[in-house]
Amino acid sequence: MSIKKKLHQIILGHxxxxxxxxxxxxxLVFVIIFIILLAVSYSKQxx
Amino acid sequence: MTTQTIKSNNFSLASLDWRGLINLTKPTIxxxxxxxxxxxxxxxxxxxxxxxxxxxxxxxxxxxxxSSAVFNHILDSDxxxxxKRTKSRPVVTGKIPSSxxxxxxxxxxxxxxxxxxxxxxxxxxxxxxxxxxFYAAIYTLTLKRHTVQNIVIGGAAGAVGPxxxxxxxxxxxxxxxxxxxxxxxxxxxxxxxxxxxxxxxxDYAQAGIPMMPCVKGLETTRKQMFLYTLTLIPAITxxxxxxxxxxxxxxxxxxxxxxxxxxxFKLYRTKDDKYAMPVFHYSCLYLFIIFGSLAIDRLVQFLxx
Numbered sequence: 001m002s003i004k005k006k007l008h009q010i011i012l013g014h015x016x017x018x019x020x021x022x023x024x025x026x027x028l029v030f031v032i033i034f035i036i037l038l039a040v041s042y043s044k045q046x047x
Numbered sequence: 048m049t050t051q052t053i054k055s056n057n058f059s060l061a062s063l064d065w066r067g068l069i070n071l072t073k074p075t076i077x078x079x080x081x082x083x084x085x086x087x088x089x090x091x092x093x094x095x096x097x098x099x100x101x102x103x104x105x106x107x108x109x110x111x112x113x114s115s116a117v118f119n120h121i122l123d124s125d126x127x128x129x130x131k132r133t134k135s136r137p138v139v140t141g142k143i144p145s146s147x148x149x150x151x152x153x154x155x156x157x158x159x160x161x162x163x164x165x166x167x168x169x170x171x172x173x174x175x176x177x178x179x180x181f182y183a184a185i186y187t188l189t190l191k192r193h194t195v196q197n198i199v200i201g202g203a204a205g206a207v208g209p210x211x212x213x214x215x216x217x218x219x220x221x222x223x224x225x226x227x228x229x230x231x232x233x234x235x236x237x238x239x240x241x242x243x244x245x246x247x248x249x250d251y252a253q254a255g256i257p258m259m260p261c262v263k264g265l266e267t268t269r270k271q272m273f274l275y276t277l278t279l280i281p282a283i284t285x286x287x288x289x290x291x292x293x294x295x296x297x298x299x300x301x302x303x304x305x306x307x308x309x310x311x312f313k314l315y316r317t318k319d320d321k322y323a324m325p326v327f328h329y330s331c332l333y334l335f336i337i338f339g340s341l342a343i344d345r346l347v348q349f350l351x352x
Binding site: 026027029030033034036037038040041042044045 | 075078082085095096097098101102105331332335339342343346350
């Protein structure tokens with residue numbers, strides 16, 4: 001399967017690799033961004 | 048735990064179906080709402096918000112949105128039992144008794160209000176409460192059952208995240224950037240929801256819910272979905288032209304929106320409903336891209352100053 005097709009399947013949630021996981025992989029990205037925001041915000045406090 | 052034990056009033060806390068309780072909160076939808084809170088706070092603060100305020104606002108909104116979802120399960124159970132898609136929901140099957148769900152929803156609602164009121168601002172708590180009442184009483188009990196524009200108007204309830212975020216920072220007023228973010232989610236809702244409604248149109252028709260595909264037909268629904276995706280262009284770009292978002296957000300959100308328009312157009316042009324669910328799945332990712340890119344854009348901007 002071509003990389004383009006595989007990527008398309010992952011984005012649209014049709015990938016067997018990400019079976020039922022399409023809803024969750026970008027939630028994980030959000031959590032990572034959120035933790036980075038918290039960490040940076042915390043470190044900037046008092047500066 | 049079986050349905051029979053519930054129905055024979057043998058319910059106890061020890062036998063509570065915790066997975067069912069979590070399902071009541073519609074965690075995936077709730078997290079979508081939370082994602083929209085953070086950029087609202089960043090735009091309001093003009094810098095990185097206080098970390099404790101960030102935590103309180105997101106957690107408070109999470110609980111508030113969860114509370115709405117629980118009430119929705121209770122109030123919609125008469126319709127859910129008819130639809131194949133929803134007939135296995137915990138309140139319908141009896142895994143979670145309505146009384147337990149009601150207490151759970153009230154606890155979540157009160158807790159969210161206390162957190163937002165005490166640790167953020169009264170305005171944030173008020174906006175959150177208004178959204179909850181609107182979603183449960185006006186959308187679920189009235190709009191959903193009586194008008195084809197149900198999810199268009201009801202979309203306002205799901206779009207309040209940025210308003211809560213802004214209000215949590217300022218406490219006095221809600222600025223236009225938060226209004227634009229609200230508008231983005233509001234305009235995003237019809238193509239998102241109608242994609243699902245196309246797939247489950249028979250289900251909705253059987254339950255007598257006047258969804259667009261059942262009332263106006265598939266052709267009109269596909270056309271309206273495509274038109275709604277087009278309206279996202281001015282909403283998306285307004286933040287950039289207004290000077291509150293930078294190039295990272297602009298380029299990323301434009302690319303994501305053009306792709307959203309493309310998948311909606313493909314559904315409209317081909318008249319093939321196999322493209323409906325791809326629109327639905329992409330629409331979820333789309334919201335993450337828009338609000339995620341805005342958060343990263345602001346973070347980069349703040350760190351550069």
